[in-house]
Amino acid sequence: MAFLIGAQKSGTTFLFDQLVARHPHIIGRTWNDTGTPFMKKEAHFFSRVPLLEKDFLEYTSSFAASGDINSQNFTFLDATPDYMQIASAPCRISSLVPEAKIIVVLRDPVLRAFSHWNMNQKLQLRPLVKKFDEEVRIEIEGLRKNGCSFESDAFTATESHKDSSYSRTGSSWNKCFKCKFECGLYSAGDKKDHSKDSPLRRKSVEMSCSESLFSIHGIVRRGFHAEQLHWWLQHLRPDQFLILQYEQLKLSANETLERVVKHLGLDPSLISKDPLKSLQEKPSVYASTKWELPTGGWSIPADNATKQKCMQTFKYLRNFYAPANDRLEQLLNSLGMA
Numbered sequence: 001m002a003f004l005i006g007a008q009k010s011g012t013t014f015l016f017d018q019l020v021a022r023h024p025h026i027i028g029r030t031w032n033d034t035g036t037p038f039m040k041k042e043a044h045f046f047s048r049v050p051l052l053e054k055d056f057l058e059y060t061s062s063f064a065a066s067g068d069i070n071s072q073n074f075t076f077l078d079a080t081p082d083y084m085q086i087a088s089a090p091c092r093i094s095s096l097v098p099e100a101k102i103i104v105v106l107r108d109p110v111l112r113a114f115s116h117w118n119m120n121q122k123l124q125l126r127p128l129v130k131k132f133d134e135e136v137r138i139e140i141e142g143l144r145k146n147g148c149s150f151e152s153d154a155f156t157a158t159e160s161h162k163d164s165s166y167s168r169t170g171s172s173w174n175k176c177f178k179c180k181f182e183c184g185l186y187s188a189g190d191k192k193d194h195s196k197d198s199p200l201r202r203k204s205v206e207m208s209c210s211e212s213l214f215s216i217h218g219i220v221r222r223g224f225h226a227e228q229l230h231w232w233l234q235h236l237r238p239d240q241f242l243i244l245q246y247e248q249l250k251l252s253a254n255e256t257l258e259r260v261v262k263h264l265g266l267d268p269s270l271i272s273k274d275p276l277k278s279l280q281e282k283p284s285v286y287a288s289t290k291w292e293l294p295t296g297g298w299s300i301p302a303d304n305a306t307k308q309k310c311m312q313t314f315k316y317l318r319n320f321y322a323p324a325n326d327r328l329e330q331l332l333n334s335l336g337m338a
């Protein structure tokens with residue numbers, strides 16, 4: 001089983017669509033609510049509380065509609081970009097799927113934040129999304145107040161998988177965002193009877209955290225890729241990860257797909273030559289010639305006037321993220337993944 005864990009707004013929809021459409025042995029959850037079966041991208045399964053035994057069966061059987069779950073020939077792909085920043089997700093995944101393959105796409109956190117904000121405001125999320133500079137300012141204030149802005153922490157990136165001697169001088173991703181941490185499955189998680197409701201209707205772990213301490217929209221904190229990956233590496237081995245860059249995906253999509261397929265242990269010669277259009281449920285609204293292949297998914301790029309208004313904040317954010325980006329480079333270097 002494989003997980004495309006994020007980062008959110010890093011081309012994950014495109015990557016998922018291409019993989020399930022073009023490789024016969026990569027299978028997403030099969031959905032049929034429109035009458036035409038299609039492979040659905042985001043399961044959000046490992047980010048809900050509580051997580052019951054019956055849920056896991058329900059979850060795996062939603063893949064099995066397209067292939068035999070026990071067959072070695074298929075890789076089941078759950079592409080939920082939220083997982084990367086949910087502190088309990090790696091722990092839950094490693095306990096249920098210890099040999100999981102993990103795919104990560106990283107994007108410049110400034111452009112990622114802007115893309116995220118743009119989506120949030122177009123979706124008219126509640127509480128209502130403020131202007132980009134306001135959202136950034138308020139969130140950074142909150143992160144600083146809670147000691148979670150990761151601006152000056154030293155980062156010991158050389159420690160190995162599950163090494164208990166690992167320490168940081170400051171906060172860790174888990175320390176800041178663990179919220180309601182639940183690892184593994186529960187047969188009787190809490191006092192409420194959850195036996196009849198679907199796990200997808202339960203609260204996400206992140207919501208239970210951000211409501212209390214941090215800005216709910218979280219466009220800045222999702223850009224701390226080094227901290228998130230470091231936490232994931234406490235639960236899974238480095239060789240389970242494939243770390244990609246957004247720009248690679250954008251400019252060399254076919255080559256990147258091949259890398260992913262090889263990482264999954266599948267045959268790259270079976271990738272269809274036809275760059276099929278998106279199979280995602282939402283309409284394809286963006287088709288830039290700058291990309292090697294067409295996209296799918298929910299994305300309406302911001303107009304230039306809006307971008308111009310945000311230039312100062314881009315500059316501010318670049319400085320803000322500079323130490324985090326250095327740590328990411330250090331982490332990737334130490335893993336031989338730079």
Ligand SMILES: Nc1ncnc2c1ncn2[C@@H]1O[C@H](COP(=O)(O)OS(=O)(=O)O)[C@@H](OP(=O)(O)O)[C@H]1O
Pocket residue numbers: 007008009010011012013014015081111115116118119286287288291292293294295296297298299300301302
């Ligand atoms: N093939 C292709 N062509 C053009 N643009 C593409 C493509 N694939 C992904 N994208 C851009 O990726 C951004 C959306 O990323 P995600 O799919 O990960 O978003 S989400 O997390 O699922 O909401 C979003 O970025 P922004 O335009 O900056 O918002 C998409 O435009």
